[in-house]
Amino acid sequence: PLLFGGVVVDIIEQCILPNLYIDGRPRNAQPRSAYEEKTFDVEDIKDVIRFDKKPPKTMEGIFWLNYDEFFAEVTSFAFTPERGGLNPGRLKNRPYPLRQRVLGDRQWAQIGFGPEIQFLVDLFDVKFNYELLEGTLKFPIKFRIIFDLAIPGTCFRFQLKDCFEELLNLEITLQNTPREGDQWPDHPDYPDSVVWLRTTTTLGNTGPGYEAIQIVNGMGMELQPAYDDFITAMTTGARAPLNGEFVYNELTDPLAECVCPGKFQTFDELPFGI
Incomplete structure (x- = not known):
């Protein structure tokens, strides 16, 4: 029992406490309640998803994350009006050069995931x-993506960082660029697009990963054939019943403030009696 107790104390001191922090004023992000869930047709992607030339060249524009025949996402690293160090556009010289809110303000959209993921x-x-x-x-080449989660009903947040690499580890690595003369080859199918490879390691096992394919550049130009392949993939096959309709969030109240940025501010507000 004493040994077990010592192990628990070590885990708390080495893995839990260093990754626990309070997210509050004055630099807190807007609450989730300041966002409104909306949809758009895939053909209107450039009118909805943000893009600009502020990120590094290899991160400009809009990227298509093509998981499989049922699910997909689009994302960008463009500047947004979100606070709390989110989506700065240009990478900053700090421990996390980029922080991105999942399904944040017009820079992340998904198709096929259903309401459970949104919840x-x-x-x-x-x-x-x-x-x-x-x-x-x-000119970034490789990132580790660290989950940053709110503890519902509190002002605390928790990062899956120290001690969690073997449990869950996400990395995204530059795989292809259209630039001539660099060490990255053209993509065999999308030679005019930047392509990143995102891999997930769970319990020490790394899967094959999936590609993040640039379909629009920082000036809003459609990159072919990636853009047309994206449109076709979102409106045919297993996704056809979804009619190419993406779900995204828009920050409709950018001046909103709260002590804690999570959608649910107290335990009493949590659904299902959590």
Whole structure:
């Protein structure tokens, strides 16, 4: 029992406490309640999802994350009016050069996931912290993506960082660029697009991963054939019943403030008696 107690204390001291922090004023992000869930047709993606030339060249524009025949996401790293160090556009010289709110303001949309995912994202106010592993702020090559979760009903947040690498580890690595003369080859199918590879390691096992394919550049130009393949993939096959309709969030009250940025401010507000 004493040994077991010592192990528990070590876990708390080494793995729990260093990753626990309070997210409050004055630099807190807007609450989830300041966002409104909306939808758009896939053909209107450039009118909805943000894009600009502020991020590094290899992160400009809109990227298509093509998981499988049923699910997909689009994301961008463009500047947004979100507070709390989220989506700065240009990478910053700090432990996490980029912080991104999952399903944040017009920079993340999904198709095929259903309301359960939206519920969990709201409940834990999920954010991604990008830790630069290789490259520079102007030309990043590899990031580790660290989950940053709100503890529902409190002002505390928890990062799956120290001690959690073997349990769950996400990395995104530059795989292809259209630039001539660099060390990254053209993508065999999308030679005019930047392509990143995102891999997930769970309990020490790394899966094959999936690609984040640039379909629109920082100036809003459609990159072919990636853009047309994206439109076709979202409106045919297993996704056809979804009619190419993406779900996204828009920050409709940018001046909203609260002590804690999660959607549910107290335990009494939590659904299902959690």
